[in-house]
Amino acid sequence: MKIIKEETSRMNELYNGSLDSAGVSKQEWIDKFNGTGKFDVKKGYDGTGFYTLFNQKNKLFGNEKVRKAFIIAEDREGVAKTLYRGLAEPAYAWCPPGIQIDGKDFRDKVNHNLVEELKKQHPDAKALLSEGLKELGLDPDPSKLNIKYLESGTDARSKEFAEFAQQNYKSKLGINVECEYVEWAVFQKRTEQYEFEIAGSGWTGDYNDPNTFFDLFISNAGITNTGWTSEKYDNLIKDAAKTTDMEKRTNLFKDAERLLVYEDGVISPRIWRFKNTFIRKYIKNYAAPTFGTIDLKYTYTEGRE
Template sequence: MKKKSFYSFFAVFLAAMLMLAGCFGGKEETAKPADGDSGKKTEETKGPKVLKLNNTEEPGALHPGLAQGTHDSWILEGTFEGLTKKTPEGKIVEGMAEKWETSEDGLTWTFHLRDGIKWSNGDPVTAEDFEYAWKFVLNPKNASTYAYQLYYLKGGTEFNSFKLTKSKDSKKLAEQDKKLKELEDKVGVKAKDEKTLEVTLASSTPYFLDLTSFYTYYPISKKVQEATPKWYTEASTFVSNGPFKLTEWKHKESLKIEKNENYYDKDNIKLDAVTFAVIDKETTAYQMYQNGELDMVYPIPQDVLPTLKDNKEFHNGPDLSTYYFNLNNKVKPFNNAKVRKALAMAIDRKTIVENVAQGGQQPAYSIVPPGIPEGDNGDYQENGGDLFSENVDEAKKLLTEGLKEEGLSKMPKFSIVYNTNEAHKKIAEAIQEMWRKNLDINVTLENVEFQVKIDREHAGDYQISRAGWIGDYVDPMTFMDLWVSDGPYNDAKWSNKEYDQYIKVAKESMDTATRMDAMHKAEKILMDEMPVLPIYFYTKPYVLKENVTGFFTPINRYPQYIYADIEN
């Protein structure tokens, strides 16, 4: 009797203590299973699955038509979806579109949308939303820097290239709007009905289907855009059509996206939410990872990389991207090709990748990275080979000649602009020392926020800047058309008519051999002129907690979390 009474009292006391612990918070503990209990948690005790990631910068624009960097696209790729999407193996599969057909000449594509697809606010996603979104990008009034990605559409170039007047005359503005509408109506994208989108290209484009999975081709809600033009700047007004929806945005601090119950494939989305801590310091992010505050970190501090090679949480995926320096070709003496080439030839890339970057990167002696097939003829980059070499003696000779041609006896002072990132700083410092030692020139370093760097590059307000480019699609053209004259991402401000012509041939031809030959010739011109300095071809080294599954790394995307899961 006494024994039974004691245990009854203890059970009541324990229950009371547990209730109090719940009231006052603290770390949640999981009770050990009683005899005969399987120990399995019920759905009620598991709690939500929240994946914790880091975003290296505050997003510049979470709008598919205005975004222009990975600090935007990593979140957009989880909150939006295009006509197609990519599998972990890189295969292009059905997204918002359930099927499509193309004409024999490759100029007309007809996409049929799925039944029942919805925006996160419950409205139906229609073919008109795609038409509206693509024309939004091309409309010169919206100043989309990625508008050129839609030049493949018939009439796209003409619409976007229309020069807007600065006149305040209402009559002239009305005439301008009329002309814009005429050009817009000629663009090759048309909603035939709510579920059918017809696309007409300016010329056959072998990689067009790949482009439809890229974020500039995502839809936006016409209804939302017209009612709330700044919908994309706050979580409270954000509307998307992807696996997740934006529910919280503490600017310059963090973002949270939650599972979108209106997404057609929601049953295959295992996470309840993903949080993004805005952290520009790699060491801080890695410390948070070690403390359990983050589940995955990319990029990793360079001095940590050598210690992780045998770590089960370390992964190193492929990356279709190049690390390079822009040279402002409009600023003396960087307008001189000999000076530019001297700077390129005086950089020891092997030392940088082995002792500074330390992520398995490959020294770059061309601009297009490996990983792009040249039809059935192997890898494009391997076929092209090295297009220049390092040679300090030749670099000194070229620098002397180039400076003399510009009426200079020595190199003037200049700076390297790089965005806040410890890795970029260390690489800039290494190159600064190489140029001092090999060419006897002094360089200063200037650190700015990422968006500031982008804005200054577009404005030409720099001398040398750190840059990187991830291929938007798997074709050499995603790199090669960056430096066409007047190209929106030609931050080097370089122009070469012969180069432009080869790019034109490669864009218009459907013959693989002709296209690849033209791009190889164009790339040789680029490296002979050296308007940019290739440093290395990226890899994607990251750490991921062992209980997180389902991550995959497409060759031209950040590591993908969409189908990730967390094992409790």
């Protein structure tokens, strides 16, 4: 196994045969590898959800209507298609597909579209934002609103993500957005100290159970810094941890997800990411589980040149 941090070097080694498999995300490399006819491709959910994070200790984003306006305005389809080049799926709830409960996919058992429900309740995101601004005693004209979007990264890819959000909020809500770019260590410190208004974030599950996505938001978790606390949410997650009734447990997580996204608008789900692994055709019985380490016990090569 090789650790190659630089993407171009990693792709070149895969192309020239120094590597037998690697994840590939850029379309130019996908086309190049597909053109060789020498690779099989394994594609599936990678247990990661990305979302927009609101600082509720900030006056503006302490308002529920303001947060929900941003949730409704989020261009999930555009993010998946443009920024992830089709290697992601729009997220209309929080817990990503591929996460199981009682041996079944949680998303198959709980298939509510919380974002669409919000849109039906509030068809006009800009009007909802104006209502929130009025409640706060601020100018209800969104064009007078200026916010800062915190992005973790200073490279070209990070700027691509932040500028997409900037343009989308300008288009959908009519507001003015300034992008701030900081390295990951600074991003962590700023969010931990609530020195931000709105930011992009993500989470990859630690194990194959919905709890790995829901216990992030209990009041004393200290992982996602939203400033939100909810005794009702905390109790739902605690009860889910105690019960052995899988149907009851599923419904507890369902209620928690509804509270998180639809009722309180704590986060804005953005996308669920795919993994896209190119493997040379002479590699047989290769399996990479979503969780845990790659097990190559039964993997072998056949027909290597």
